[in-house]
Amino acid sequence: MPIPFIDLQAQRARLGQPLEDAIVKVVRSGAYIMGPEIAEVEKQLGVFGQAPFVLSCGSGTEAIQLPLMAWGIGPGDAVFCPSFTFAATAEVMPLVGASPVFVDVLPGTYNLDPVKLDAAIEAIKAEGKLTPRAVIAVDLFGQPADYPAIAAVTKKHGLKLIADSAQGFGCTLNGQHPIHWADVTTTSFFPAKPLGCYGDGGAVLCKDERLHDLLVSLRVHGQAVKSDIAGKTFDHDPKYLNMRIGMNSRMDTIQAAVLLQKLTIFEDEIAARNLVADRYAAGLGDVVSVPKVIEGGVSVWAQYTIETEDRDGLVAHLKAAEIPSAVYYPIPIHRQEIYSRYPAPGGLPVTDAAADRVMSLPMHPYLTPDHQDQVIAAIRAFVKRNG
Numbered sequence: 057m058p059i060p061f062i063d064l065q066a067q068r069a070r071l072g073q074p075l076e077d078a079i080v081k082v083v084r085s086g087a088y089i090m091g092p093e094i095a096e097v098e099k100q101l102g103v104f105g106q107a108p109f110v111l112s113c114g115s116g117t118e119a120i121q122l123p124l125m126a127w128g129i130g131p132g133d134a135v136f137c138p139s140f141t142f143a144a145t146a147e148v149m150p151l152v153g154a155s156p157v158f159v160d161v162l163p164g165t166y167n168l169d170p171v172k173l174d175a176a177i178e179a180i181k182a183e184g185k186l187t188p189r190a191v192i193a194v195d196l197f198g199q200p201a202d203y204p205a206i207a208a209v210t211k212k213h214g215l216k217l218i219a220d221s222a223q224g225f226g227c228t229l230n231g232q233h234p235i236h237w238a239d240v241t242t243t244s245f246f247p248a249k250p251l252g253c254y255g256d257g258g259a260v261l262c263k264d265e266r267l268h269d270l271l272v273s274l275r276v277h278g279q280a281v282k283s284d285i286a287g288k289t290f291d292h293d294p295k296y297l298n299m300r301i302g303m304n305s306r307m308d309t310i311q312a313a314v315l316l317q318k319l320t321i322f323e324d325e326i327a328a329r330n331l332v333a334d335r336y337a338a339g340l341g342d343v344v345s346v347p348k349v350i351e352g353g354v355s356v357w358a359q360y361t362i363e364t365e366d367r368d369g370l371v372a373h374l375k376a377a378e379i380p381s382a383v384y385y386p387i388p389i390h391r392q393e394i395y396s397r398y399p400a401p402g403g404l405p406v407t408d409a410a411a412d413r414v415m416s417l418p419m420h421p422y423l424t425p426d427h428q429d430q431v432i433a434a435i436r437a438f439v440k441r442n443g
């Protein structure tokens with residue numbers, strides 16, 4: 057049997073009939089949009105993620121775009137983010153008319169460098185062309201960014217902080233979820249993420265009721281919400297009153313039903329991912345550069361990413377042995393043509409170096425020790441042969 061890079065079928069088999077029953081229940085109910093599972097999954101995500109308010113939405117990309125819209129971030133505004141991430145992190149800025157500003161990451165964790173973040177904000181302020189408004193930290197490959205240090209920088213400059221936890225939902229730092237420091241945490245339920253559904257979906261977690269209310273409105277075409285109609289009377293159903301320009305970013309009820317099932321085993325899967333990561337570290341730590349987790353941090357290991365000099369050689373060697381691997385990310389966003397017009401003050405040397413060296417190994421909660429040993433043995437053989 058080939059080694060899967062991510063094994064969603066093993067998870068599906070584990071969840072069994074109740075998962076399929078939950079989907080069929082929605083199909084039979086007819087409540088395909090905003091059915092009762094939506095409110096229930098928002099509640100459960102809040103319990104899990106230690107956040108009082110949760111908005112489910114259409115995708116992890118829209119989950120980042122919605123708070124930018126709620127804060128009125130647009131033309132002339134700067135939003136700081138890493139370049140070593142999935143394109144969606146930076147794409148939402150142009151979508152609302154704002155400019156991404158790329159900041160370098162720390163070697164080892166690949167997460168935003170708080171010192172370079174502060175310097176980039178100062179540089180943009182000194183230049184005087186863009187107004188700094190927000191920072192998007194990314195929990196890349198599953199591990200928490202350095203939130204205490206990043207939040208100190210955003211506080212100092214009066215900026216909003218978004219935790220893009222699409223890969224890191226469930227990660228903690230000193231026992232706290234990123235929302236402890238961030239204004240909002242966003243996540244994606246794309247199937248391959250640590251907590252995925254069976255299609256597209258996302259969520260925005262926050263601590264501020266007024267912000268949540270605005271997000272509820274923006275999710276459905278700027279519809280009138282609690283705070284818009286409080287104390288007023290209407291001739292028509294205020295449901296069709298549109299107070300602001302929003303979008304359609306509802307999550308399907310079927311996806312909420314899938315997530316409710318997956319949430320029952322999510323803690324257990326995070327523990328299993330950590331055992332797999334420990335086993336890789338023990339088996340590979342002396343031959344390649346293995347990931348470093350921030351002190352006090354627990355990663356959810358969306359990816360297990362190593363670094364080596366001859367990355368392309370090792371990828372080819374594994375492929376010949378029928379072992380899948382992947383490179384996240386071969387071209388950092390600031391070096392993509394369409395994003396090259398946006399500022400990256402001071403350059404991004406750590407990001408540029410990592411892009412040539414990183415590769416990710418098979419990682420999922422159901423990776424067997426036998427399969428893992430095959431991966432480890434193949435890498436050790438390659439390193440031994442090539443000195």
Ligand SMILES: *Cc1c(COP(=O)(O)O)cnc(C)c1O
Pocket residue numbers: 115116117118141142144145194220222223243244245246256257258
């Ligand atoms: C996957 C991902 C997103 C986007 O999520 P979608 O649900 O695919 O829109 C955003 N940021 C990061 C870091 C991601 O990995």
